Amino acid sequence: MNRKERRAAGKRRDESAGNAPAFGSAGIGIADLAAEASRFYGMRRFNEAQEICRQILAREPGHVQSLNLLGLMAQAAGDHRSAVKTFAKAIASDAVNAACHYNAGNSYQALDNRAKAVAHFSKALALGMDAKAVGFIMQSPTVTAYIGRIAGKWPLPVTSAELFGTDSVARLARDLFLCAALEATTLASMQLEVLLGYARAALLRRASDQDAADDEIVGFACALARQCFINEYAYGQSQAEGELAGALRDRLLQDLASAAAIAPITLAVVAAYFPLHALPGTDALLRRDWPKAVAGLLKVQLREPREEMAERSAIATLTPIKNDVSVEVMRQYEENPYPRWTINPLTAFAADRARGRTVATAEQQAKLDILIAGCGTGSHAIQIAQVYPNARVLAVDISMTSLAYARRKTRELGLHNIEYAQADILELGAIGRTFDSIESVGVLHHLAEPFAGWRVLVSLLRPGGTMRIGLYSDLARRVIVEARARIVARNYRTTADDIRRCRQDIFREAEQWKPLIGAKDFYSMSGCRDLLFNVMEHRLTIPEIAAFLNEHGLSFGGFEPFDDPAVLDQFRKQFPGTADETNLEQWHRFEVEHPETFWDMYVFTVGKNVR
Incomplete structure (x- = not known):
C-alpha cells in the first residue's frame, strides 16, 4: 500500500480539533456554507458561525463539520454539557472521526467524567490522532510550564522539587489525553521525554518511601509504565536512580515470593523501569486482584508477551538462515524486534469499508498472491491484508520474535489472509512460488548483498506483476x-x-x-x-537503482507521493516543461541539489515487463 493510499485511507488523522475539512454536501451550496462557517469560527465570530451551522443542519441534520463546530463553540462558552451532546450527534454520523472524539474527550474531562474522557481520547488516538499526539500534548499549559522550567536550566538538571513543587506529578496525572497517549503510542519528543523522565524519577522516590498514592497517581504511573514498555525503556537515568529502581524491584519480588501485599504504585513504578515479563515469578501477579489501570498494565507487560511466546510454535521456517550477515541481522531483530507498533494504522479505513463507505477497486478485490519480504512486526502486512481482503499474503521475516508479535496483532484484528513464515530473502528462490505483487520496504539494504536479494525477488515476480521497494539513499543519510x-x-x-x-x-x-x-x-x-546501530546498512544512489532496473527489464513507476507537496513543485521548477516524474536521471540531478529529499528512503514501484 503506497503513501498516497495510506493518506487517503486515514485522512481523518489530519483533522485537528476545530479544523476539519469541509465535507461533501447532498444539498447545493452546503460545502460553501461550511467553508464560510469555518472562516467565521476561525475569526471567533461565533454568532455568524452558529447561524450558518444551523442553516446547514436544517438541510442536512447529520452534517459532521457543522455539529463539530457547534460543539467547539459550546466548549468555548463553557457549556460542556451541550458540547458533549453535540459531539455525540457528530459521532453518530461519523463514528470514525478522530477530531470529534478528541473534542468530546475534552468536554468530558471538563465535566470530570474520567471514564468517558479517556474512552474518547483513546478512540481518537486509535483513529489516527496518534500521529499528532505530541502536538496536542504540547498544547497543555501544564506540560508547557514544566518544559519551560526545564529549559530554563538545560542542560543542567533541575530537582523534582523545583520542577513539580508540592504537587509532585498530580497535575500531569490529571491530563487525561496525556495518559491515553502514554498508553497508546511512542511519544517522539525530546522535551516530552525529559519531562516524563523527571516524572518517573519522582514516582520512584514516592514508591521507595512507601508514600500512599491515590487512584489518579496510580493511573498515571501505569500509563507511564506502558509508555516505557512501548519505547523499550529508552529513557536515560542516573546511576543513583538505577540503583533505587533496582532496590524497589527486589522488594517487589520478595513480597511476591512471600505472598505479601504489594501496593499498586510499587508495581507500576517497577514496571516503568523493568519489563514485568522478564522478571522471575511475575506470573503470580495475574492471580491477584488489581485496580483497572494495573490490570491493563499487566495485560500489556505479562499476558501479551506470554501469548507471543506461544505463537512461535505456529510459525513455519521456509528457508535456512545461513548467511553470516543474515545471522547477525537476525540476532539484532530477535533482541529488538522492529518496529514496535500498537495501533492499527488503518482503523478508520477498515471501519469505513465495513460500513460500505468505501468500495474496493477491482484490483483490491482480486485474489492476488502477495509477498511481503521482510515484514518485521507485521504492520506492513496487516495494512496490505486489509486493503486486499481477498489476497493471499505471505509475510516473511528473518526474526521469529518479530513474527510472533505480528501473529498476535493479526489475530487480535481478526485477519485470516496472512501466512507468516521465517525466511532469509537470499534463500527465497527455493520456495517454488511466484507472486502478483511483492513488497520489500526498508529490508534489502540490511542484506549482505542488496542486489542479490533484489534479484531473488525479481525471479519470484510474475510477468506483468508489480513490486514496491524501499532503499536507503546515500545522499540523504x-x-x-x-x-x-x-x-x-x-x-x-x-x-x-x-x-x-x-x-x-x-x-x-x-x-x-x-x-x-x-x-x-x-x-x-x-x-x-x-x-x-544496525549491524549492516547499505546506502544506494539513483543511478545504481536505474542500472538494476535496466538490467532486469523492470519499468520505473515513480516514487511515492511526498509528505511535503513542495518537493514536486521544486522538481517541476527545476525541469520546466520537461519534468517527468518517472525519469530517474532527472530525479538524480534533483537529489544532488536537494540531498534531504529521500531522508526516509527511496520508496518506489516498478513493473515487470511482459516478454
Whole structure:
C-alpha cells in the first residue's frame, strides 16, 4: 500500500480539533456554507458561525463539520454539557472521526467524567490522532510550564522539587489525553521525554518511601509504565536512580515470593523501569486482584508477551538462515524486534469499508498472491491484508520474535489472509512460488548483498506483476553516517545501557543532531538500534537503482507521493516543461541539489515487463 493510499485511507488523522475539512454536501451550496462557517469560527465570530451551522443542519441534520463546530463553540462558552451532546450527534454520523472524539474527550474531562474522557481520547488516538499526539500534548499549559522550567536550566538538571513543587506529578496525572497517549503510542519528543523522565524519577522516590498514592497517581504511573514498555525503556537515568529502581524491584519480588501485599504504585513504578515479563515469578501477579489501570498494565507487560511466546510454535521456517550477515541481522531483530507498533494504522479505513463507505477497486478485490519480504512486526502486512481482503499474503521475516508479535496483532484484528513464515530473502528462490505483487520496504539494504536479494525477488515476480521497494539513499543519510562514525569513536556498544547513554549524549548536543532528534525511530530502543546501530546498512544512489532496473527489464513507476507537496513543485521548477516524474536521471540531478529529499528512503514501484 503506497503513501498516497495510506493518506487517503486515514485522512481523518489530519483533522485537528476545530479544523476539519469541509465535507461533501447532498444539498447545493452546503460545502460553501461550511467553508464560510469555518472562516467565521476561525475569526471567533461565533454568532455568524452558529447561524450558518444551523442553516446547514436544517438541510442536512447529520452534517459532521457543522455539529463539530457547534460543539467547539459550546466548549468555548463553557457549556460542556451541550458540547458533549453535540459531539455525540457528530459521532453518530461519523463514528470514525478522530477530531470529534478528541473534542468530546475534552468536554468530558471538563465535566470530570474520567471514564468517558479517556474512552474518547483513546478512540481518537486509535483513529489516527496518534500521529499528532505530541502536538496536542504540547498544547497543555501544564506540560508547557514544566518544559519551560526545564529549559530554563538545560542542560543542567533541575530537582523534582523545583520542577513539580508540592504537587509532585498530580497535575500531569490529571491530563487525561496525556495518559491515553502514554498508553497508546511512542511519544517522539525530546522535551516530552525529559519531562516524563523527571516524572518517573519522582514516582520512584514516592514508591521507595512507601508514600500512599491515590487512584489518579496510580493511573498515571501505569500509563507511564506502558509508555516505557512501548519505547523499550529508552529513557536515560542516573546511576543513583538505577540503583533505587533496582532496590524497589527486589522488594517487589520478595513480597511476591512471600505472598505479601504489594501496593499498586510499587508495581507500576517497577514496571516503568523493568519489563514485568522478564522478571522471575511475575506470573503470580495475574492471580491477584488489581485496580483497572494495573490490570491493563499487566495485560500489556505479562499476558501479551506470554501469548507471543506461544505463537512461535505456529510459525513455519521456509528457508535456512545461513548467511553470516543474515545471522547477525537476525540476532539484532530477535533482541529488538522492529518496529514496535500498537495501533492499527488503518482503523478508520477498515471501519469505513465495513460500513460500505468505501468500495474496493477491482484490483483490491482480486485474489492476488502477495509477498511481503521482510515484514518485521507485521504492520506492513496487516495494512496490505486489509486493503486486499481477498489476497493471499505471505509475510516473511528473518526474526521469529518479530513474527510472533505480528501473529498476535493479526489475530487480535481478526485477519485470516496472512501466512507468516521465517525466511532469509537470499534463500527465497527455493520456495517454488511466484507472486502478483511483492513488497520489500526498508529490508534489502540490511542484506549482505542488496542486489542479490533484489534479484531473488525479481525471479519470484510474475510477468506483468508489480513490486514496491524501499532503499536507503546515500545522499540523504549523511548525518546517519556521521552518527555511526561517532558511535564507533566513542565505543558505544549495542547494549541497552550504551544505547541509552548514546541517546542522552545526542540530546546534549541537540543542535548538531536535529535530523536524528526529529526521527520517530530515535525514541524507542529497537528504533534507535535500527537507525544508528544496525549491524549492516547499505546506502544506494539513483543511478545504481536505474542500472538494476535496466538490467532486469523492470519499468520505473515513480516514487511515492511526498509528505511535503513542495518537493514536486521544486522538481517541476527545476525541469520546466520537461519534468517527468518517472525519469530517474532527472530525479538524480534533483537529489544532488536537494540531498534531504529521500531522508526516509527511496520508496518506489516498478513493473515487470511482459516478454
